[in-house]
Amino acid sequence: MKPMNGATATLPRSAGVPAGQDHEELVVETGSRSGATMAVAIHSTALGPALGGVRLWRYLRDSDGVADALRLARGMTFKAAAADLDLGGGKGVICAPSAEPPAGDERVAILKDFGDLVDSLCGRYITAEDVGTCPEDMVTIASRTRHVTGLPAERGGAGDPSPFTATGVQAAMRAAAKVAFGTSDLAKRSVVIAGLGHVGEHLARGLVDAGATVAASDINPARRAVAISLGAAWLEADDALEAECDIVSPCAVGGAIDADNIDALRCRIVCGAANNQLADEEMADILAERDILYAPDFIANAGGLINVYRELHSYPAEQAKELALGIEETMMRVIARATREGSTPLEAARALAAERLSFV
Numbered sequence: 565m566k567p568m569n570g571a572t573a574t575l576p577r578s579a580g581v582p583a584g585q586d587h588e589e590l591v592v593e594t595g596s597r598s599g600a601t602m603a604v605a606i607h608s609t610a611l612g613p614a615l616g617g618v619r620l621w622r623y624l625r626d627s628d629g630v631a632d633a634l635r636l637a638r639g640m641t642f643k644a645a646a647a648d649l650d651l652g653g654g655k656g657v658i659c660a661p662s663a664e665p666p667a668g669d670e671r672v673a674i675l676k677d678f679g680d681l682v683d684s685l686c687g688r689y690i691t692a693e694d695v696g697t698c699p700e701d702m703v704t705i706a707s708r709t710r711h712v713t714g715l716p717a718e719r720g721g722a723g724d725p726s727p728f729t730a731t732g733v734q735a736a737m738r739a740a741a742k743v744a745f746g747t748s749d750l751a752k753r754s755v756v757i758a759g760l761g762h763v764g765e766h767l768a769r770g771l772v773d774a775g776a777t778v779a780a781s782d783i784n785p786a787r788r789a790v791a792i793s794l795g796a797a798w799l800e801a802d803d804a805l806e807a808e809c810d811i812v813s814p815c816a817v818g819g820a821i822d823a824d825n826i827d828a829l830r831c832r833i834v835c836g837a838a839n840n841q842l843a844d845e846e847m848a849d850i851l852a853e854r855d856i857l858y859a860p861d862f863i864a865n866a867g868g869l870i871n872v873y874r875e876l877h878s879y880p881a882e883q884a885k886e887l888a889l890g891i892e893e894t895m896m897r898v899i900a901r902a903t904r905e906g907s908t909p910l911e912a913a914r915a916l917a918a919e920r921l922s923f924v
Contacts, residue, residue, distance in 0.1 A: 585634055586607070586638075587605055587606060587607045587608075587634060587637060587638070588606045588607065588608060588609060588614075589604075589605070589606040589685075589688070590603065590604075590605050590606070590630070590633075590634065591603065591604050591681065591684070591685065592630055593677070593681050595673065595674060595677025595678070595680075595681075596677060596680075597673035597674075597676060597677050598661075598670065598673040598674040598677050599661070600658055600659060600660070600661055600674045600677065601626040601629065601658075601659040602656070602657065602658045602659065602674075602677065602678050602681055603629060603630045603633045603656070603657050604633065604654065604655070604656045604657075604681060604682065604685060604689050604691075605630075605633040605634045605636070605637035605654060605655050605657075606637060606652070606653075606654045606685070606688055606689050607634075607637040607638045607640065607641045607652065607653040607654060607655075608641040608652040608653050608921070609652040609688055610641075610652060610921055611644060611645060611649070611650050611651055611652055611920070611921065612644075612649075612650040612651045612652055613651065613652060613654075613687055613688060613689065613690050613711075614637070614640070614641075614651070614652040614653055614654025614688060614689045614690070615640065615644065615651045615652070615653075615654060615689075615690040615691075615692065615713070615869070615872070615873070616636065616637055616640040616653060616654040616655040616656065616689075616691070616692070616694075617655070617656065617691065617692040617693050617694025617695075617697065617714070618655075618656030618657070618658060618678060618691045618692070618693070618694055618697055618705075619632065619633075619636070619655070619656065619657050619658070619694040619695045619696055619697070620658045620660055620665070620666075620674070620694075620695070620696030620697050620701075621657070621658075621659070621660055621695060621696050621817075622659070622660040622662065622663050623659050623660075626659050629657045629658075629659040630657070632655075632657050632818075633655045633656065633657040634655075635818070635840055636655035636657075636818075636839055636840065637653050637654050637655040638653060639653065639839050639840055639861070639862050640652075640653030640654060640655055640862075640869075641653025641917070641921075642862045642913070642914060642917040643862035643863075643865070643866050643869055643917075644866075644869060645916075645917035645918075645920040645921050646862060646863055646866070646894065646913060646916050646917040646920070647863075647866040647869060647870060647887075647891075647894075648920065649869065649870070649873050651869070651873065654688075654689040654690075655694075656678065656681075656682070656689070656691050656694075658674060658678055658696075660696070665696065671701075671704075672704055675701055675704040675705050676704060676705075676707065676708050678691075678705060679704070679705040679706070679707065679708025679709045679712070680708050680709070682705065682708075682709045682711050682712065683708055683709035683710075683711065685711070687711050689711065690711045690712065690713055690876070691705060691709075691711065691712050691713075692712065692713045692714035692725070692872045693714045693724075693725065695761070695817065698724075699714055699715060699716040699721065699723060699724055700716065702714050702715050702716075702721070703715060703716065703719060706719075713872045713873075713875045713876055714871075714872045714875065715875070721875050722871050722872050722874055722875040722881075722884075723871075724762065725867070725868035725869075725871040725872055726762035726763045726765075726766050726868065727766045728867035728868050728870060728871035728884055728885065728888045729763045729766075729837050729865055729867045729868035729871075729888075730763050730764075730766035730767040730769075730770055730837065730867070731766075731770070731867050731885060731888040731889060732864060732865060732866055732867025732868075732870070732888040732889075732891040733763070733767055733813065733815075733835065733836065733837045733864050733865055733867070733891075734750070734767060734770050734771065734774070735867075735888065735889050735890070735891040735892035735895070736835050736859045736863060736864035736891050736892065736895045737750060737755070737771075737811060737813075737833070737835045737859070737864075738750060738892050739859070739891075739892045739893075739895035739896045739899065740811070740833045740835050740857050740859045740895065740899070741753060741810075741811070741833065742896065743857060743896075743899050744810075744832050744833050744857050745810070745832070748892070750771060750774045750775065750776045751774060751775030751776065752775060752776070752777065753776045753777070753810045753811060754776070754777045754778075754779075754808075754809040754810045754811070755771050755776050755777070755778050755779075755809060755810065755811045755812075755813055756778075756779045756780070756781070756799065756804050756805075756807045756809045756811070756812050756813065756831070757771075757778065757779070757780040757781070757796070757804075757813045757815055757836075758780075758781055758801070758804040758805055758812065758813065758814050758815060758816060758820060758836070759781070759782060759814065759815035759816025759817075759836075759837075759838065760780045760781065760782040760787040760790055760791055760815070761782070761815065761816065763815055763837040763865075763868075764780065764782070764813075764815040764816075764837065765790055765794070767813065767815065767837065768780055768791065768794045768796050769794050772794055772795045772796060777797075778794070778795070778796040778797070779791075779796055779797040779798070779799050779804075779807065779809070780794075780796045780797070780798065780799065780804075781798070781799040781800060781801045781803070781804035782801060782816075783801050783816070805820060805821065805825055805828075805829065806825060806828040806829065806830060807830065808830040808831075809830070809831050810831060810832050810833060811831060811832070811833040811834075811835055812829065812831040812833070812834050812835075812836070813834075813835055813836040813837070814834070814836035814837075814838045814841045815836050815837040815838055816838055817838060818838055818839050818840030818841060819840060819841075819842070819843040820836075820838060820841050820843075821834065821841055821842050821843060821847050821851075822842075822843035822844075822847065823843065823847075826847055826850050826851070826854075827850075827854075829851075829854070829856060831856060832855075832856060832857065833856070833857045833858075833859065834851065834856060834857070834858045834859065835858075835859035835864055836861065836864065836865075837861075837864070837865045838861060838865070839861055839862070839865065840861065841861045842858070842910075845910065848908040848909070848910040848911070849908060851908075852908050857899070857909070858908070858909055858910060859895055859899075859909065860898065860909050860910050860912075860913035860914075862913065862917075863891065863894055863895055863898055863913050864891065864895065866888075866891060867884075867887075867888035867891065870884050870887045870888055871884045871888070894916075897916070898912045898913045898916060899912070901915070901916070
């Protein structure tokens with residue numbers, strides 16, 4: 565294996581976890597082939613190896629990418645624990661060198677560098693696709709390490725996890741709708757999807773098929789044609805979260821709901837596929853005060869993790885789909901617990917995950 569050079573403007577290869585973080589390990593590298601800064605954060609291996617996708621994204625500063633890896637890794641621990649999977653939480657981040665997605669030889673070099681970083685962790689971290697990467701990218705990474713999942717089906721892998729993520733989010737919406745509206749039926753419910761990427765597209769299709777009225781937005785205006793083809797209305801990205809609707813579904817990057825827009829929300833439910841939808845945990849309290857039901861993201865979006873987990877344990881896609889559909893029952897338990905204990909759904913979801921972690 566070709567070694568990484570270890571030099572970075574953020575943290576050296578041997579650096580520990582920053583003060584105030586409860587992670588087990590943080591590794592930051594500069595790729596020897598590509599020169600790209602990349603990081604792997606391992607939050608917990610208490611239940612098993614830390615599994616989490618690798619995000620290829622353009623950050624303002626490399627330190628922002630490292631912070632993203634730390635934040636997302638912690639969420640993956642809760643997601644795996646609440647989904648009753650024998651996995652820990654981790655995340656990979658590659659800081660894209662430019663606003664345009666890398667392609668060709670540059671992309672291959674970046675992915676091989678990341679594969680070497682994953683391999684250096686000796687199985688404590690398993691990677692998969694995330695924002696900015698795809699199953700084909702996992703093939704390139706797999707040329708450097710065996711600690712990768714989410715390979716294309718023709719390569720013996722579980723394939724694109726997006727349909728399973730969307731299935732789980734729609735199941736979570738049914739649970740939230742049951743509480744908020746008295747019925748889990750999504751027919752004629754109005755849903756705004758903020759982020760029409762792989763998951764958002766599958767979610768929009770499923771909701772339209774269920775009879776919901778769907779509007780979608782994306783920072784890429786070319787996605788408008790996709791929305792129209794699915795039978796969804798189109799909204800400008802800046803208008804989506806504040807549109808009047810029954811359900812707002814953040815399906816892009818994290819921090820979508822923050823202090824600047826939370827008072828402008830005109831929905832009854834927030835339930836989406838994005839990780840870390842709330843800019844900080846205080847937002848959960850504000851949503852509760854406004855009688856907006858928040859379906860915790862790491863419960864709602866666990867379907868993709870369930871799908872790639874099957875690649876490690878060789879159970880069929882049908883079983884993965886059943887487990888993703890089971891998110892509806894899990895979300896009902898979380899909301900019921902929050903009501904019973906007088907807490908927010910986020911606090912109840914964290915308590916559910918913590919209880920499983922406490923048994924190890």
